[in-house]
Every structure is written in C-alpha cells, then in structure tokens.
Amino acid sequence: MSERIDLSVNIGGLKLKNPVMLASGTVGYGNEISNFTDLSKIGAIVTKSVSLNPRKGNPPQRIVETPSGMLNAIGLANVGLESFINDKIPFLKEVNSTLVCNIAASSIEEYVECTKTLDGEDTIKGFEINVSCPNVKEGGLIFGNDISSVGRITEKVRAVTNKPIIIKLSPNTSNISEFAKVVKDEGGDAVSAINTLVGASFNIWNKKPKINNVTGGLSGPAIKPVAIAKVLEISRKVDIPIIGIGGIMDWKDAVEFMIAGASAFQIGTVNFINPNAGIEIIEGLESYCSQMKIKSISELTASYNLE
Amino acid sequence: MQISKIPVVALEQLQNNVFLLKARSKELAEKSSPGQFFNIKVSDSYFPLLRRPFSISNVENDILTFMFDIHGEGTKLLSLKKEGDNIDLIGPLGNGFNLDDDFDTAVIVAGGLGSAPFPLLLNKLSKEKKVKSFVGGRSKPNVITWKLANVNIATDDGSIGFHGNVFQLIKKHENIFTENKCKVFACGPNPMLKALQEYCLANNINCELSTECAMACGFGICQGCPIESSDKKSPYKLVCKDGPVFNAKDILI
Numbered sequence: 052m053s054e055r056i057d058l059s060v061n062i063g064g065l066k067l068k069n070p071v072m073l074a075s076g077t078v079g080y081g082n083e084i085s086n087f088t089d090l091s092k093i094g095a096i097v098t099k100s101v102s103l104n105p106r107k108g109n110p111p112q113r114i115v116e117t118p119s120g121m122l123n124a125i126g127l128a129n130v131g132l133e134s135f136i137n138d139k140i141p142f143l144k145e146v147n148s149t150l151v152c153n154i155a156a157s158s159i160e161e162y163v164e165c166t167k168t169l170d171g172e173d174t175i176k177g178f179e180i181n182v183s184c185p186n187v188k189e190g191g192l193i194f195g196n197d198i199s200s201v202g203r204i205t206e207k208v209r210a211v212t213n214k215p216i217i218i219k220l221s222p223n224t225s226n227i228s229e230f231a232k233v234v235k236d237e238g239g240d241a242v243s244a245i246n247t248l249v250g251a252s253f254n255i256w257n258k259k260p261k262i263n264n265v266t267g268g269l270s271g272p273a274i275k276p277v278a279i280a281k282v283l284e285i286s287r288k289v290d291i292p293i294i295g296i297g298g299i300m301d302w303k304d305a306v307e308f309m310i311a312g313a314s315a316f317q318i319g320t321v322n323f324i325n326p327n328a329g330i331e332i333i334e335g336l337e338s339y340c341s342q343m344k345i346k347s348i349s350e351l352t353a354s355y356n357l358e
Numbered sequence: 359m360q361i362s363k364i365p366v367v368a369l370e371q372l373q374n375n376v377f378l379l380k381a382r383s384k385e386l387a388e389k390s391s392p393g394q395f396f397n398i399k400v401s402d403s404y405f406p407l408l409r410r411p412f413s414i415s416n417v418e419n420d421i422l423t424f425m426f427d428i429h430g431e432g433t434k435l436l437s438l439k440k441e442g443d444n445i446d447l448i449g450p451l452g453n454g455f456n457l458d459d460d461f462d463t464a465v466i467v468a469g470g471l472g473s474a475p476f477p478l479l480l481n482k483l484s485k486e487k488k489v490k491s492f493v494g495g496r497s498k499p500n501v502i503t504w505k506l507a508n509v510n511i512a513t514d515d516g517s518i519g520f521h522g523n524v525f526q527l528i529k530k531h532e533n534i535f536t537e538n539k540c541k542v543f544a545c546g547p548n549p550m551l552k553a554l555q556e557y558c559l560a561n562n563i564n565c566e567l568s569t570e571c572a573m574a575c576g577f578g579i580c581q582g583c584p585i586e587s588s589d590k591k592s593p594y595k596l597v598c599k600d601g602p603v604f605n606a607k608d609i610l611i
C-alpha cells in the first residue's frame with residue numbers, strides 16, 4: 052500500500068485507532084480470546100455487562116442455534132463490580148486496546164453507583180450503558196422500552212462522569228430514533244445499536260422451549276438487515292455518533308454499517324466462530340479503502356446514496 | 359488452544375451411522391489429551407453458523423481421530439468430508455481426564471457415542487493399570503467398542519450382551535470395586551451419568567464424568583454452557599472451560 056489509510060475514528064470524544072470494537076458479552080474480559088487474536092490491534096474492547104453485585108445468570112439451556120443466528124439468555128452472568136475491578140481490569144490494562152466498560156443495572160441508582168465507582172479507573176476510556184438486555188426480569192428491556200427512563204439514566208450517569216457515555220439501544224421498539232434523540236438531549240455522547248432482538252424457539256417433539264428462559268436474544272447474520280435499518284433511521288433523524296452492531300461477520304458487513312451511518316461498529320457472535328475476525332476485518336477495511344481511494348475511514352460514515 | 363486448518367486423511371464408516379474422521383497435525387496431536395475436545399467448523403460458509411464440539415477420540419502419531427454419528431445438519435456435512443479437504447478447528451479445548459490419581463483399575467463406562475473419548479484414554483493409560491469397560495447402547499448397532507479393552511456390553515433391547523442398561527450391568531460386577539482400587543471414567547447420556555454419580559459418591563469411588571452441553575464458543579467467552587456446581591459459593595461452572603470432564607463430586611447433574 053502506497054499511502055497510509057487513516058482508520059482512526061472519534062466517537063463523541065472516544066478516540067479509537069480503528070472502528071472495530073468487540074461487543075459486550077462476546078469477549079468476556081479479554082483473557083480467553085487473547086489466545087487467538089492480537090487485542091492490541093483492535094479499536095476497542097467492550098467488557099461483559101457488569102452489575103453492582105455478581106449475577107449467577109440463568110439456568111441452562113442458555114443458547115440455541117437458529118437459522119443464521121443464535122438465541123441466548125445468559126441472564127447477565129457476571130463477576131460483579133468489585134471482582135471486575137480487582138481481578139479483570141489488571142489483565143485489560145496490559146492489553147493496550149481501548150477499554151469501554153458496559154454497565155447493566157436494575158435501577159437508576161445502580162447505574163449511577165457503578166459508573167461513579169468505575170470513573171476513577173484510568174484504564175476505562177468510556178462507558179456503554181446497557182438499557183436493552185432482553186434476558187433479565189428487572190431493568191433490561193423495561194428501561195430500554197421506556198423513553199423517559201432512558202432519558203433519566205443518561206442524565207444521571209452524565210452527572211457522575213466526564214468520560215464518553217454510549218447508550219446501547221434496544222431494537223425491540225418501533226421508534227429507535229426517538230430514543231437516540233433523548234440520549235443526545237440528556238448529554239449522552241453516542242448510541243450503540245443494536246442489542247439482540249427478542250426471539251423464541253420450540254422443540255416440536257416435547258413442545259418445550261429450547262432455552263430455559265423461554266425467550267432469548269437473537270444475534271448473528273439473521274439480524275443484520277434489521278440492525279442496518281435501525282442505524283439508518285437514527286442517522287437520518289438524529290445528529291449523534293452511532294456504533295453499529297448486529298450480525299457483522301466480515302469487513303463487507305462492517306462497511307455496510309458505516310455507509311448506513313455508523314462511525315464505528317462492534318462484532319459479537321462472530322467472535323465465537325472466528326475469534327480472530329476483528330483483525331481480519333481491519334485488513335479488509337484497509338484494502339477496501341485503498342481500492343475506493345478513501346483516505347480516512349470516517350469518510351464512509353453515512354455516505355449512503357439514496358438517490 | 360488455537361485456530362488451525364488441518365488436512366483430512368480419511369473419513370471412514372465404523373458401523374451403520376458412526377463415522378471416524380481422521381486428520382493430520384503433528385502439533386495438535388502432541389497437545390491433545392484424553393477427554394479434551396475440538397470445536398470444528400463443519401462448512402466453509404457461515405451455514406450452519408456455530409462450530410460443533412467433538413471429543414478427541416484417538417491420536418496415533420500425527421493423526422487425530424474424531425468419532426461421530428449423524429445427528430443433524432452439522433454432522434451430516436462432516437460426514438461428507440474426504441481425503442484432501444481441510445478442516446478448520448479450535449482446540450484442544452477444556453480439561454480432560456486425570457490419569458495421575460492413585461488407582462490400579464480404570465473402569466470405563468460409555469453409553470452410545472460416549473465411547474468416543476476412550477481410545478485415547480486407553481492409549482495414554484500406563485500399561486500397569488488394569489482396564490474394565492462397560493459399554494451400553496439401545497441396540498446392537500448402537501454399541502461402540504472401537505479400541506476398547508475388556509468389554510462388557512449392555513443393550514436396552516437385549517440384542518447383544520446383558521439385557522438392560524449399562525448401570526445395571528455394572529451393579530452386577532460390583533465386586534470389582536472392592537477387589538481393586540478403581541477409578542471410573544464415564545461418558546454418555548445424562549441419566550447414565552447421574553446414576554453412576556450417585557452410586558460412586560455413595561460408595562466412595564473416585565469417578566470422572568465427561569459432560570455435554572450446547573456450546574457457542576467452546577472456550578469461555580459466551581457463558582452459554584453452564585453446569586450446576588456442587589459448591590454453593592460458585593453456582594455454575596462452564597462445561598467448555600472448567601470441564602467437559604468433572605469429578606463426580608464437583609457437579610450436580
């Protein structure tokens with residue numbers, strides 16, 4: 052390559068060396084996946100949703116494969132705030148990637164307390180607030196489907212940190228751009244879209260649901276067109292940086308999200324199948340940009356041609 | 359633990375629906391130990407989406423063998439592999455059987471495809487140890503005794519061996535547990551593992567169980583494969599990372 056392509060992006064103050072982020076819940080806390088891929092080359096790692104206290108998660112069966120996708124009802128199993136700080140952050144500090152911490156909670160106070168506690172950790176460069184987990188009884192979608200709750204969470208979290216705040220939106224709503232607008236109005240720096248879509252699947256022989264929680268979150272290639280439409284909707288209606296998520300398997304999918312309006316993107320399910328996918332996507336993006344004579348990847352964002 | 363692409367050297371039909379996939383890799387052969395597994399990509403595309411987990415059935419020189427039956431779409435695709443194809447696999451994964459304990463007799467208990475991991479186990483077992491195998495299946499065609507030693511068979515329909523399940527068969531041979539210092543190694547359907555677990559715990563017999571569970575990643579990042587732990591302080595273990603082989607006292611089935 053003759054000319055160096057600028058892959059760096061700035062998402063509402065969160066500066067990344069490239070737009071590839073590893074999605075929450077699909078990379079754990081980084082240590083296992085580091086056996087397969089060079090995390091220092093990845094734009095950002097978003098850690099598994101952390102809550103104030105540890106959560107043991109849902110009983111098995113938690114996952115099932117579906118056509119071009121999978122349903123999961125992990126139930127936000129996580130080590131809790133204290134162990135996250137003591138046991139997980141030290142490894143992530145060594146990695147030399149940008150760390151975004153994803154927070155899940157069942158009350159506004161819990162979101163605030165987690166953010167406040169983590170704000171002092173230098174390693175954490177931004178927060179992603181999960182208001183859209185479909186698999187827990189309290190919090191989760193109850194917040195994610197209520198515009199005023201999303202507004203209040205954004206406002207209260209904003210009050211306790213100066214670091215970039217990303218609100219992770221639910222696709223299980225018909226008006227995602229209104230949620231993005233309230234995030235912007237209440238001082239959020241970016242939105243990420245989408246979290247998983249609610250889905251279910253039955254065993255036809257015993258008529259029981261295939262996952263214990265009955266419903267789960269659908270992810271993988273099956274949700275990509277839905278996700279792209281949500282990104283496009285936000286991009287056309289609200290002036291806020293968007294992180295695109297949903298079914299990205301390779302660099303072509305990633306480019307599609309950026310064209311539709313994303314400033315960066317996250318890869319989730321693909322990590323389970325190809326834990327080196329992030330690096331391969333970076334290489335693919337470089338060669339796409341050089342073929343398309345794009346000097347800076349950020350030119351791609353919302354470059355759609357709707358004529 | 360790594361992603362590899364290795365050449366298939368043979369796809370053999372062992373018996374009716376049971377196949378052996380043999381692939382070459384010196385490095386992976388050296389790293390593999392009994393009870394561990396690989397997460398195999400069965401197609402070149404993302405259909406089906408997820409990898410499929412398979413135990414390492416045997417290792418001979420630089421050849422790894424996997425044993426499987428046709429279950430659904432994934433295993434059907436795997437059965438179409440042929441010499442010269444490459445397979446993409448992640449592993450070896452998980453914790454296998456512990457052969458270093460104090461025992462003089464290895465008691466192998468397998469139900470159906472549960473025979474898969476034991477050829478490698480016997481291969482690695484010190485030659486001084488005695489072996490006694492109990493193999494069960496629904497009917498004669500489902501009984502897999504490939505490379506096992508000292509085999510006693512049970513079938514549900516009585517078409518070969520003892521008429522009944524493998525656990526009932528073991529109970530008939532109970533004296534082996536008093537006459538020898540035994541360690542039980544088991545793999546098979548959950549009801550079999552559960553009966554065996556209860557029996558071994560009640561009689562203070564050292565026992566390891568190889569468990570199965572739906573998996574996405576196979577290496578600990580998705581949290582998709584919990585199994586209940588007997589330790590109340592940490593309620594779930596992960597089958598892929600903490601297992602798939604567990605000591606009978608550590609899990610609840």
Ligand SMILES: Cc1cc2nc3c(=O)[nH]c(=O)nc-3n(C[C@H](O)[C@H](O)[C@H](O)COP(=O)(O)OP(=O)(O)OC[C@H]3O[C@@H](n4cnc5c(N)ncnc54)[C@H](O)[C@@H]3O)c2cc1C
Binds near residue numbers: 116414433602
């Ligand atoms: C640690 C481990 C070791 C295994 N070793 C062997 C082996 O040596 N030989 C062998 O024949 N089988 C083994 N299995 C089971 C094997 O993974 C399944 O038979 C296989 O995934 C079925 O895929 P399919 O597409 O043919 O079936 P489908 O039923 O179409 O699969 C649908 C989905 O369910 C999952 N699934 C179905 N059955 C099982 C199962 N029993 N366990 C876990 N996931 C399942 C599949 O992975 C897939 O995601 C093992 C499973 C585990 C967890």
Ligand SMILES: Cc1cc2nc3c(=O)[nH]c(=O)nc-3n(C[C@H](O)[C@H](O)[C@H](O)COP(=O)(O)O)c2cc1C
Binds near residue numbers: 127
């Ligand atoms: C097994 C699994 C666990 C997940 N856990 C979380 C989580 O803890 N917090 C969160 O915000 N999103 C979680 N997600 C959602 C992903 O971050 C992502 O939004 C979604 O999977 C869509 O992207 P994908 O199609 O690339 O997987 C999880 C997804 C999967 C498949």
Ligand code: FES
Binds near residue numbers: 574577579
């Ligand atoms: S299969 Fe993903 S954690 Fe075990």
